[in-house]
Amino acid sequence: MMIIERRTASEIKRWLTAYIARERNVPESKIDPIRRLEAYGLDSVTVAVMTGDLEEWLGVSVEATLPYKYPTIEQLSIALATA
């Protein structure tokens, strides 16, 4: 049986920051966790893949539309850590 370790909001924040920086090909320092995700120009294909990858990493369900409900890295991280 696989034990899934719960991730903290700051761990999820780091994961998302690194992911988006990699996607946009910019340094992580350029990613602002309180800026709306759409400002980074992520298209729906990227959001679809990202939520799938995030779900796999976290081991809990991450709905594809969650970034619309929690539109910043900060909000999304807190929502997922407390889900």
Next chain:
Amino acid sequence: MLGIRDRGASPCTPDDLIRQHYDLGNAFFASWLDASMCYSSAMFEPDDDLARAQLRKIDYHLAEARAAGAARVLDVGCGWGQLLRRAVEAHRVAHIVGVTPSLNQAKHIRDFGDPRIEVEVGSWYDHRPAMPYDAIVSIGAFEHFARRGALQGEKLEGYRAFFGEVHSWLKQDGVFSLQTIAYGNMRREDQNNFLSSQIFPESDLPTLADLVLSSDGLFEVVRLRNDRSDYERTLIEWTKNLRRSWQHAVALVGLERVKMFDRYLRLSALGFHTGTANLFRVTLRRIDRSRA
């Protein structure tokens, strides 16, 4: 089933391409669909689970088409036959015909062993009923009725041919209940890319305008609903199911294909969420006399 027609090739996505999709295997689809194997948007009330909402969708279409107690009903694109079964078991339909291009789906339906249920393998294009129908339903099939890359005029002509056939198969005053995905708020040049994942590489979707134009003069629109939030929720439920049975699904069709489906379900959920895609439920009554 190879009807020879004198009006050229079918305008639809080639049957073998649709078949490739649905013939991935019943077990794979069963690993993430609900127990009734409904592979189209459900219809949710707040407290519904997926299975209840799928049943609600089926009952909605049968009621809209006024199928209760009917002698003959047709389901174009009958999938794994859940509507066929419900029609005879709960709506007192005496005889129902389902049409599907998929051999797997047809076998699944034949295994019900119900003499009131008939299944035909093929396309609507080749369907030749011996007698007219009292009611017709089509859920999640119209999405395959136009080929990607067809010119707008050809696309409309194909849809109009379909509505013309449905009109001719229905009795006077008969009702057709249609459910289809359609392009929503997106630019025309982006439309062809929406389904450009490898899932349905040959199919193209209609717009609402296409539906109206191609049925004009043949059918009266009785009711039109855009239930895109229902499809968003359905897709989210499927994604959760797929994750729950991930290892089993991978064993059936391989990791790459499972990942592709996961992406496809997620991308589609986003499309319905933002309104780039719509889910129309249209109730159409046959017009018996053309306009003067």
